[in-house]
Amino acid sequence: MIFHQNKVRIYLLVYVDDILLTGNNTQAMNDLVGKLKSKFTMKHLGLAHQFLGIKIDRYPDKYFLSQSLYAKSILQMAELPKCNSVANPSITKPAALSPPPTPIFDAVLYRRLIGALQYLTLTHPDISYAVNALSQHMHSPEPLHTVMLKKLLRYIQGTVDFGLPLTRSHLNLTTYSDADWASDPITRRSTSGFCTFLGETLISWTVKKQTTVSRSSTESEYRALASATADTIWIKRLLADFQVSHTQPVDVFCDNTSTIALANNPVFHARTQHIEIDQRFVRDNIQNNTIRLLPINTVDQKADILTKPLNTPRYKLLRNKLTIGPNTQLAGAC
Incomplete structure (x- = not known):
C-alpha cells in the first residue's frame, strides 16, 4: 500500500501477518501505527532487523540482507551441518561423473531441499543457476542429481554468511x-x-x-x-x-x-x-x-554466472561483480 500526500510518502508492505512500514516522515508513520493498533491486534517491534527470515543489518551507507540461520536450517535438514565446504556450487562436467548406485537423498527430501534453496536465492543470487538446473529434475531426481545437490549444499556451508548489500549510490x-x-x-x-x-x-x-x-x-x-x-x-x-x-x-x-x-x-x-x-x-x-x-566483452558479462556452470576463478570473479559476499563491516568489527 502506498500513501502520498503533499511531501509525505509512506509505504506499507503486508505479507500474511508480517508488516513492514517505511516512509520519509516519522511522525506520520507513528500516527499510522497508532491507527492500525486501534483496529487490529498488533505489536510494534521498532526498527526492522528481520523480515520473513531475512536478516537486515543497518549501516550509515547501506543495508545488508542475509539468511544465515535459514541456510543453516537447510544444511540441518539435509543432515550435513558439519560437511566440508567447496568453492563452486556447480559441477562443470556432470557427464564425467560416475553416479552412485543409490541416491544420496530420497525424492521427497530432494524436493524439500530444492524448495528451501529457491527461497535462499533471495539473498544468494549466486546459486540461482545451480538451483534452477536442479529444479528441473524434481519430478524424478536421479542419483547424479543428488550428487550435484550435495555439492551445492557444501558450497552453502562455506558461504552461509554471504548476503546481498543494498548500497547508497x-x-x-x-x-x-x-x-x-x-x-x-x-x-x-x-x-x-x-x-x-x-x-x-x-x-x-x-x-x-x-x-x-x-x-x-x-x-x-x-x-x-x-x-x-x-x-x-x-x-x-x-x-x-x-x-x-x-x-x-x-x-x-x-x-x-x-x-x-x-x-x-x-x-x-x-x-x-x-x-x-x-x-x-x-x-x-x-x-x-x-x-x-x-x-x-564476454569477460565482463555479469549475467554469465546465471546461464551456465563456470570454473571456480571465473565464478568467484562474477560473484564479486554481483556484489555477493560476506558482511565486510561486521567482519571488520570482529
Missing part, C-alpha cells in the same frame, strides 16, 4: 542480458539469464530455460534480451511508484554482436520471422529511448 538502472545456447543436452533449449542494478545494488535477476528451441546463438540471445527488456520496463514503472524518475534510457549490455546488429537494423528479414515479436519489441524500445543497447 546513484539511481540509474543498468541491465545485463545473456544466454547459453542449446545448453540442455536433452531438449536443446537455451538458458536465459539477466540481472539489473540500481546504482551499485543488484535488485533483480532471472534464470530461466527458454520455452522453445533456438536455432542459433543469436536467436537465443535475442529471446533473453526481450525478456530482460520487459523486466527493465517493469522496474522503471515500479520506481515511478516510489517517486524515482528515470527519464534517460536504461543501458542494457549484451555480449553478442549479431544480436545488437539485429536489434538496431530497421530492415526486417524473413529469416528472423520466428522471433518477429521479440525483434520488434526490443527495437521499439530502443527507438523510444526506453533502453540503450550496448556491447560488452
Whole structure:
C-alpha cells in the first residue's frame, strides 16, 4: 500500500501477518501505527532487523540482507551441518561423473531441499543457476542429481554468511542480458539469464530455460534480451511508484554482436520471422529511448554466472561483480 500526500510518502508492505512500514516522515508513520493498533491486534517491534527470515543489518551507507540461520536450517535438514565446504556450487562436467548406485537423498527430501534453496536465492543470487538446473529434475531426481545437490549444499556451508548489500549510490538502472545456447543436452533449449542494478545494488535477476528451441546463438540471445527488456520496463514503472524518475534510457549490455546488429537494423528479414515479436519489441524500445543497447566483452558479462556452470576463478570473479559476499563491516568489527 502506498500513501502520498503533499511531501509525505509512506509505504506499507503486508505479507500474511508480517508488516513492514517505511516512509520519509516519522511522525506520520507513528500516527499510522497508532491507527492500525486501534483496529487490529498488533505489536510494534521498532526498527526492522528481520523480515520473513531475512536478516537486515543497518549501516550509515547501506543495508545488508542475509539468511544465515535459514541456510543453516537447510544444511540441518539435509543432515550435513558439519560437511566440508567447496568453492563452486556447480559441477562443470556432470557427464564425467560416475553416479552412485543409490541416491544420496530420497525424492521427497530432494524436493524439500530444492524448495528451501529457491527461497535462499533471495539473498544468494549466486546459486540461482545451480538451483534452477536442479529444479528441473524434481519430478524424478536421479542419483547424479543428488550428487550435484550435495555439492551445492557444501558450497552453502562455506558461504552461509554471504548476503546481498543494498548500497547508497546513484539511481540509474543498468541491465545485463545473456544466454547459453542449446545448453540442455536433452531438449536443446537455451538458458536465459539477466540481472539489473540500481546504482551499485543488484535488485533483480532471472534464470530461466527458454520455452522453445533456438536455432542459433543469436536467436537465443535475442529471446533473453526481450525478456530482460520487459523486466527493465517493469522496474522503471515500479520506481515511478516510489517517486524515482528515470527519464534517460536504461543501458542494457549484451555480449553478442549479431544480436545488437539485429536489434538496431530497421530492415526486417524473413529469416528472423520466428522471433518477429521479440525483434520488434526490443527495437521499439530502443527507438523510444526506453533502453540503450550496448556491447560488452564476454569477460565482463555479469549475467554469465546465471546461464551456465563456470570454473571456480571465473565464478568467484562474477560473484564479486554481483556484489555477493560476506558482511565486510561486521567482519571488520570482529
